[in-house]
Amino acid sequence: MQLLTYCADGDRTPRLGARTGTDRVADLTALATAAGVGLPSGLLELIRAGAPALAAVRELLDGARDADTRPLAEVSLCAPLRPGKIVGVGLNYVEHVAESHLSLDTARELPDRPVLFGKPATAVTGPGQPIRHNADLTKQLDWECELAVVIGEPAFRVSEADALRHVFGYSIVNDISARDQRRSGQWFFSKGQDSYAPFGPVVVTADEIPDPQRLDLSLRVNGELRQDSNTRHMLFGVARLIADISAGMTLEPGDVIATGSPSGVGAGMVPPQFLQPGDLVEATIELIGTLANPVIDAR
Secondary structure, eight states, X not given: OEEEEEEETTEEEEEEEEEETTTEEEEHXXXXXXXXXXXXXXXXXXXXXXXXXXXXXXXXXXXXXGGGXXXXXXXXXXXXXXXXXXXXXXXXXXXXXXXXXXXXXOOSSOOSSOEEEEEOGGGEEOTTOOEEEOTTTOSOEEOOEEEEEXXXXXXXXXXXXXXXGGEEEEEEEEOOEEGXXXXXXXXHHHHHSTTOEEEEEEEEEGGGOSOTTSOEEEEEETTEEEEEEEGGGXXXXXXXXXXXXXXXXXXXXTOEEEOOOOSOOGGGSSSOOOOOTTOEXXXXXXXXXXXXXXXXXXX
């Protein structure tokens, strides 16, 4: 299933929905009400409700008719949910390690364990929503297309072999970074400002992506290809990341792991190129879709 959060008909209240076919949306709350079924009203609450709630959604969608859906073009997509925490992964593709060493003064050697950092929930923004470019804070606003892992079941000290059982689904995060706001090597402000975590457009349930290490991913700026890779090139795959993070930190339902960026970031270009107001950034991952966001002047 492709689950999403949307607004429609001039009402800014987020609604829980599911994408049906390629271009239609079902209102899951309306379907549940019509069927007399109790269902959480938001995606985060649905994830926390566990397998029975997800099974109810499947049954509702199996019985849905075209009259129960509406064109995707008629609604505005929101970020699928607001995570309790976002765990970012740095330097997780070999070629990105190389370009980061040359352009960002990171270590030349491949990391022997995942490089982790945090992004606050306030950084999350949805599809079509603006990435805020404040020239008083940065002249080096950069992009990073990343596979997002949405946790479904609590994970603490889980083995790599069992790790994928704790995944609810997958989405896209564009790990926006102000390269000139790293402070004594720390990335939190560089990567954690408002709008620096575009997220969406949907969450695809894990049963539809049985192998997260076989997904093409790419990113375009104003239609020009900047990143083009596949998740098989991760240094540390999804299962390893979950096992490593959960060794000392509980991953809770609705938490998101942004699994790292391939090469092709603006800082690594010759000469470097960075985002400017008026740009359009489109991050695409196979089986999930495209997350598009404009860049605006936020001064």
